[in-house]
Amino acid sequence: MAEFQSKVSRWTSSPAQGAGASVSTLRMDLGFVRSRLRVFMLLQLVLGLLVWALIADTPYHLYPAYGWVMFVAVFLWLVTIVLFNLYLFQLHMKLYKVPWPLVLMIFNIIAAMLYVTAFIACSAAVDLTYLKVTQPYNQRAVASFFACLVMVAYGVSAFFSYQDWRGVGSSAYNGYY
Secondary structure, eight states: HHHHHHHHHOOOOOOHHHOOOOOOOOOOOHHHHTSSSHHHHHHHHHHHHHHOOOOOTSSSGGOHHHHHHHHHHHHHHHHHHHHHHHHHHTTTGSTSSSOHHHHHHHHHHHHHHHHHHHHHHHHHHHHHTTTHHHHHHHHHHHHHHHHHHHHHHOOOHHHHHHHHHTTTTTOOSSOOO
């Protein structure tokens, strides 16, 4: 037995050491939490959720225009959630070859343009001959209003992301507008 114990090493290593992998934890970025980018992204998420929830609660399948509004609202809502989490947990720093200010500016411009079309389609599809006291009419009219607000929020975000991309502002660049 003593011979066996002399051949066995008492030093152990963890699997992470042997594989050469490093373990990192996700941390919230406090600079992002205090930025205007976070405020506008949260505003876009809340208002976008209201747009598609109000439309989804009506028989929107009867009107093709509302299918477009639902696509725009849900798609941009999901992409904004992904971008929000990328910035919140500093995952955009791990993809350092991607020009994130430019990506954010292009996304906000495209989102604003898509919401312009969604706002026009949603507003035009509100049936004026419908009884104005019914729930679907009110929900569609309110969804048009919120689509306009989301359009403005994406437009303002596009303006600020353009300034961030061009480097306009302070000399102490923090990466968030």
